[in-house]
């Protein structure tokens with residue numbers, strides 16, 4: 001196998017194929033090394049993914065359960081009138097509740113000492129909850145009702161082990177001594193744990209009540225924004241891409257447009273927020289904090305993504321298909337709409353959904369149009385109002401919770417992240433399914 | 443016309459001419475790809491374009507149905523008359539022209555749709571059928587003329603892209619025929635086909651010449667000799683010689699033609 005054996009251009013004998021020569025061995029080693037690198041890279045990626053999901057789920061799970069105190073309660077007509085006649089009405093109701101709770105504990109054979117302040121720290125303003133209930137439902141007077149009163153999120157934390165007697169410091173929110181009552185309530189099976197539906201369906205609660213905070217209203221806000229983004233950016237983006245890719249003549253001007261679209265895709269999203277604030281709110285006087293404005297801003301942000309991915313998928317359609325159609329006398333437009341667009345569809349849809357997913361998770365531009373920090377206390381009154389009534393959006397809501405001083409909101413923020421991730425995953429699954437369905441070979 | 447001026451004024455013939463080409467120049471930006479080509483392409487005749495790679499056969503063929511319009515840097519000058527009408531006239535819509543001058547490409551390019559829809563697409567967009575029955579009839583007739591009916595008649599709903607290379611090319615020919623063009627341009631239609639499929643396509647071309655003017659670009663001299671009545675030899679963008687196929691192959695007048703057909707250039 002030396003050069004000396006090569007004579008007159010005749011190939012050197014290559015040796016037995018049953019023994020691996022040095023060159024082949026070297027190449028095989030290189031290939032093996034490369035595969036190992038690949039596996040390591042994927043392994044690292046998976047490891048971080050698992051860590052990420054584990055920590056999100058661990059931190060977010062408490063948001064999905066809540067503990068409630070359930071006491072059978074009866075208020076007679078006389079008690080009602082008596083309470084309404086006092087100066088501190090809610091105090092009177094609170095006393096009734098304490099009596100009922102005391103009674104219930106005694107029935108269960110549990111001894112406990114507590115006062116109204118403890119109850120307020122554990123269960124919030126019980127008196128006013130009860131009063132409001134009876135003022136709205138006078139017919140329930142004299143009947144036995146049960147109030148599933150949510151405990152404060154610190155009690156949740158105590159029961160799930162997040163807060164321990166050692167780790168907590170006495171505060172106006174919870175005293176170590178209060179936990180004795182919690183233990184008694186657990187003993188008497190008066191305190192129970194249940195799935196926190198209000199977190200899924202409810203609205204934000206304000207800074208003083210982490211237990212009652214829900215993400216539902218901001219899911220609705222995000223939904224309306226996504227509707228705006230989808231119905232504006234898909235048609236505009238696809239039409240613009242088709243025009244630029246298939247019809248526009250190539251000249252300086254279209255080059256300029258092309259460069260600018262790429263530039264727009266790289267513009268930080270907060271810039272779109274400022275633009276939205278200046279144009280949609282200050283100039284056009286659209287309502288602040290409205291999903292419509294959020295949707296418009298996110299449309300601006302999503303358009304370049306959609307245009308770039310749509311143009312890429314149009315480019316990927318083989319030119320032979322266009323030639324085939326043009327060759328039998330189809331017009332440009334027929335060629336595009338009958339042949340090119342259907343083939344580009346999977347790519348366009350994937351790009352659009354990725355754009356939408358990006359928009360769904362975007363927080364920065366919403367800061368500037370007042371959707372962050374806004375306390376969405378309820379749902380919009382109707383479909384059309386959904387676009388213009390102030391609301392929050394999922395990432396904005398998460399940001400708001402995470403920024404609040406009360407650490408109990410931390411659970412909520414993590415829980416919100418779980419909900420947001422579920423939506424994003426659904427969208428990605430839809431993208432994959434659509435791509436599979438539309439995919440055709442040529 | 444002076445017969446000896448063979449470089450630029452070859453083979454001008456007045457009878458039953460389909461295409462009259464006068465002083466045709468084609469440029470790709472600065473590249474002068476077709477130079478002073480004068481040729482008359484006859485009706486009900488198979489005309490073969492031969493010549494070494496890159497000599498401009500495809501370029502010239504594509505200027506006959508204005509497919510070169512789709513290449514932004516391409517510019518065509520000179521007169522190309524189809525039945526006496528200038529195809530580059532501002533009044534001409536290339537879409538209408540291409541319905542009259544069909545094209546089959548080198549690489550089979552069926553639409554990623556069913557065999558039926560591949561054929562029916564042209565008639566549909568040109569409104570050639572008034573109802574489903576008529577359309578069915580056109581599809582069957584075209585597939586028969588494409589010599590592929592027997593192979594696909596039981597699976598018209600199957601995708602055209604699932605056929606073999608030779609079948610795909612015959613499908614594309616059937617598709618081109620379905621729009622009832624008057625001229626059929628074929629750019630190396632057999633270069634991706636095996637000998638059996640090639641023979642089928644050649645047979646088909648032979649049948650087509652009864653109704654159409656067929657122009658075929660080919661790399662195979664044997665094929666040109668087998669299927670064509672007229673042959674044009676291109677070299678470096680010039681039309682060197684244009685004559686009866688027999689004449690070109692037995693008695694070439696130009697040195698370059700002779701070298702090419704004897705295999706010395708190409």
Ligand SMILES: Nc1ncnc2c1ncn2[C@@H]1O[C@H](COP(=O)(O)OP(=O)(O)O)[C@@H](O)[C@H]1O
Pocket residue numbers: 470473475493494495496497498499500501502513
């Ligand atoms: N789309 C194009 N853009 C630029 N130049 C081209 C294009 N197509 C062909 N050409 C040039 O035109 C000349 C003739 O090409 P072509 O007509 O394809 O030759 P042939 O078909 O005879 O092999 C070649 O020099 C080629 O480089």
Ligand SMILES: [Mg+2]
Pocket residue numbers: 499500501629
């Ligand atoms: Mg060619």
